[in-house]
Amino acid sequence: xxxxxxxxxxxxxxxxxxxxxxxxxxxxxxxxxxxxxxxxxxxxxxxxxxxxxxxxxxxxxxxxxxxxxxxxxxxxxxxxxxxxxxxxxxxxxxxxxxxxxxxxxxxxxxxxxxxxxxxxxxxxxxxxxxxxxxxxxxxxxxxxxxxxxxxxxxxxxxxxxxxxxxxxxxxxxxxxxxxxxxxxxxxxxxxxxxxxxxxxxxxxxxxxxxxxxxxxxxxxxxxxxxxxxxxxxxxxxxxxxxxxxxxxxxxxxxxxxxxxxxxxxxxxxxxxxxxxxxxxxxxxxxxxxxxxxxxxxxxxxxxxxxxxxxxxxxxxxxxxxxxxxxxxxxxxxxxxxxxxxxx
Numbered sequence: 001x002x003x004x005x006x007x008x009x010x011x012x013x014x015x016x017x018x019x020x021x022x023x024x025x026x027x028x029x030x031x032x033x034x035x036x037x038x039x040x041x042x043x044x045x046x047x048x049x050x051x052x053x054x055x056x057x058x059x060x061x062x063x064x065x066x067x068x069x070x071x072x073x074x075x076x077x078x079x080x081x082x083x084x085x086x087x088x089x090x091x092x093x094x095x096x097x098x099x100x101x102x103x104x105x106x107x108x109x110x111x112x113x114x115x116x117x118x119x120x121x122x123x124x125x126x127x128x129x130x131x132x133x134x135x136x137x138x139x140x141x142x143x144x145x146x147x148x149x150x151x152x153x154x155x156x157x158x159x160x161x162x163x164x165x166x167x168x169x170x171x172x173x174x175x176x177x178x179x180x181x182x183x184x185x186x187x188x189x190x191x192x193x194x195x196x197x198x199x200x201x202x203x204x205x206x207x208x209x210x211x212x213x214x215x216x217x218x219x220x221x222x223x224x225x226x227x228x229x230x231x232x233x234x235x236x237x238x239x240x241x242x243x244x245x246x247x248x249x250x251x252x253x254x255x256x257x258x259x260x261x262x263x264x265x266x267x268x269x270x271x272x273x274x275x276x277x278x279x280x281x282x283x284x285x286x287x288x289x290x291x292x293x294x295x296x297x298x299x300x301x302x303x304x305x306x307x308x309x310x311x312x313x314x315x316x317x318x319x320x321x322x323x324x325x326x327x328x329x330x331x332x333x334x335x336x337x338x339x340x341x342x343x
Contacts, residue, residue, distance in 0.1 A: 030063065030064045031062065031098040031099065032060040032061070032062070032063050035059070036059065036060045037057045037058055037059055037060065038058050038060055038313065038314065038315075038336070038338065039058040039297060039311065039312045039313040039314060039338075040058070040311075040312045041056060041057075041058070041309065041310075041311055041312070041340075042309050042310045042311075042312050043308075043309045044307055044308060044309045044310070045306065045307070045308040045309065047302060047308050048300060048308040048309040051289055051308065051309075051342060051343070052300070052309070052311075052340065052342040052343065053342065053343050056340055056341060056342055056343075057340070058311060058313065058331075058338050058339075058340055059338060059339045059340070059341075060336055060337075060338060061093060061098075061099070061330075061337050061338065061339045062091070062093055062098065062099035062336070062337040063335055063336050063337070064335060065084045065087070065091070065334075065335045065336070065337070066084055066085070066086040066087055066335070067084065067085050067086055067117070067318070067334060067335075068083070068084055068091075068318065068332035068333070068334070068335070068336065068337055069082065069083040069084070069085050069120075069121050069122070069281070069318045069319055069332050070082055070083040070120060070121050070122045070123040070134070070172070070281070070318075070319055070332070071123075071319055071320060071321035071330045071331070071332050071337070072123040072124060072125070072321055073321050073322065073323050073324060073330065074125075074148055075323075075324035076129075076148075077094075077148060077149060078094065078095070079092050079093065079094050080092065080093040080094075080321065080330050080337070081093075081102050081123060082123070082321075082330075082332055082337060083106060083107070083119055083120040083121055083122075083123065084119060085107070085117045085118075085119040085120070085121055085136060085189075086117055086118075086119065087104075087119060088104060088105045088106055088107055088108050088118045088119035088120075088137065089101060089102075089103070089104040089105070089106055089119060090102040090103045090104070090106045090119075090120060090123070090151075093337060099337065102151055103151040103152070103153055104153065105118075105119070105137075105153050106119045106120035106133065106135070106153065107119035107120035107121070107133065107134075107135040107136045107137045107138060107189075108135070108136070108137020108138055109137070109138055109153065109155070110137070110138070114137070114191060115191050116136075116137075116189060116190065116191040117136050117169075117188060117189050118136055118137030118189065119135075119136060119137065120133040120134060120135055120136070121134045121135075121136055121169075121170070121171050121172065121189070122134040122170075122171060122172035122173050122183070122281070122319070124173050124174065124175050124181075125175070126143070126175055126179070126181070127175060127177070127179050129148070130143055130144065131143065131144040131148060132144075132158065132173060132175070132181065133155070134169075134170040134171055134172060134173055134183060135155070135170065136169040136170075136171075136188070136189025137169075137189065138155075138160075139160060139166050139167050139168065139169055139170070139189065140157050140158070140159060140160035140167065140170065141157075141158040141159045141160075141170050141173065141181060141183055141209060142155040142156065142157055142158060143155060143156050143158055158181065158209055158213075159181075159209045159213075159215050161215070162201075162205070162207060162215045162217055163217075165200040165201050166198075166200045166201075167185045167201070167205075167207075168185045168186060168187045168189065168190055168199060168200075168201060168204060169185065169186065169187060169188055169189025169190055170183050170185050170189075171183070171184045171185065171186050171188065171189075171225075171226055172226060172227050172228050172281055172319070173228065174228050174229050174230045174237075175230075176230060176234050177234055178211065178234075179210075179211035180208050180209065180210050180211060181208065181209040182206070182207070182208050182218070182228055182230065182237060183206070183207055183208075183209070183228065184204075184205075184206055184207075184225035184226055184227070184228050184239065185201075185204055185205045185206070185207060185225065186204045186224045186225055186226055186242065187199060187204060203220035203221075204220070204222065204223065204224060204225055205217050205218075205219070205220050205225070206218045206219045206220075206222060206225050206228070206237075206239055206259075208257065210257075216257045218237075218252075218257075218258065218259045219252075219259055219262070221262075222239060222241050222250065223241060223243040223245075223246055224241055224242045224243040224246075225239050225240070225241060225242075226239075226240045226241065226242040226279060226280050226281070227239070227240035227242075227279070227280050227281035227282040227292065227293070227319065228240070228282075229282050229283060229284045229290070230254070230284075231284060231288060231303075232284065232286055232288060234254065235253065235254055236252065236253060237251070237252045237254050237259060238250065238251050238252075238265055238282065238284070238290065239251075239252070240279040240280060240281070240282055240292060240293075240294075241279055242278045242279050242280055243278075244272065244278055247267070247268040247269055247271075247272040247278060247279050247294070247295065248264055248265075248266070248267050248268070248279070249264070249265040249266045249268075249279060249282075249292060249294075250262060250263065250264060250265060251263050251264075251265040251305075265290075265301075265305050266299075266301065266305055266307070268294055268295055268299075271294075271295045271296065272294075272295040274295070274296075275295040275296030275297075276295065276296070276316065277293070277294060277295050277296060277297070277316045277317055278294065278295065278316075279292065279294045279295075280293040280294070280317065280318050280319060281293050281318055281319025281320060281332075282319075282320070283319075283320050283321060283322050285322060285326045286326060288302070288303030289301065289302055289303065289308075290302075290303075290305075291320050291322070291329060293317035293318060293319055293320060293331070293333075294317075296310055296312055296313075297310050297311045297312045297313040297317050297333075298310065298311040298317055298320055298329070298331055311329075311331070313331065313333050313336075313338065315333045315335070315336060316333060316334050317331055317332070317333040317334075318332045318333065318334070319331075319332050320332070326342075327341065327342055327343050328340065328341055328342065
């Protein structure tokens with residue numbers, strides 16, 4: 001160990017402390033150079049031009065994260081928030097201020113130390129404009145007990161178990177116009193995933209939390225349910241399966257407290273053998289176009305399930321979010337947060 005002369009030690013301590021703080025901040029995130037782009041847009045059908053104009057590019061708006069996830073656009077604040085799951089944090093991005101820490105912790109609030117992906121994953125607003133979080137570490141759907149413009153890591157539990165068994169690690173969610181919350185529950189937030197001794201359910205479920213608080217198991221037959229979205233009319237539920245052996249998107253008819261007519265929305269088996277990445281998060285616009293993260297980047301489907309094109313990204317994409325005017329798509333991809341000004 002290097003010893004400083006007594007008269008220099010205070011200065012040295014201050015200097016070292018400053019360096020540590022600087023490095024911690026630099027490790028969290030940093031702003032990319034203006035106009036920095038990545039990837040490309042692959043047009044497979046002329047109809048994509050009605051969704052994404054020909055001169056659109058994929059911009060890097062933030063980088064330096066461990067694993068970015070769950071992007072959510074907040075219209076009133078003109079702000080994007082998103083999870084960094086391993087860092088147990090939520091970040092915010094604005095056009096003026098770039099990316100900065102929004103809240104920590106975000107998904108694990110216990111003082112007991114543990115490993116794994118503990119932070120929040122999917123984020124959404126309920127019908128009253130309050131923040132909902134899929135919390136991996138706390139294994140629940142939670143609501144932030146604070147306004148969006150003054151965030152604080154104080155949460156109330158929306159749902160944490162079904163049939164007296166704790167969830168695995170809620171991953172993504174979608175809110176129905178009637179207030180019901182649909183969500184997926186794969187094992188990715190457990191320290192040892194499927195082999196974790198704390199796993200209480202023998203399946204990976206898709207659930208619904210009704211507006212009265214009752215939890216309903218909708219299906220237990222999907223091997224790794226992940227991204228989830230409702231069509232604009234609330235009549236169809238689409239679920240991504242992040243199982244590399246079954247890289248499917250499923251569609252179901254919503255019928256009260258049950259799902260009917262389960263079917264393949266798209267089978268990406270052939271593409272998954274050629275392009276890296278798996279089926280993950282997805283969003284849908286008011287016209288029914290589906291934006292789904294999958295092998296190679298973000299897939300764009302029309303309402304009938306036809307592939308119009310892909311946003312090719314050379315990093316594993318996790319999720320995406322639309323601005324309120326549906327002209328901008330935000331994408332979380334590994335260490336990056338990306339933006340595509342579509343039209």
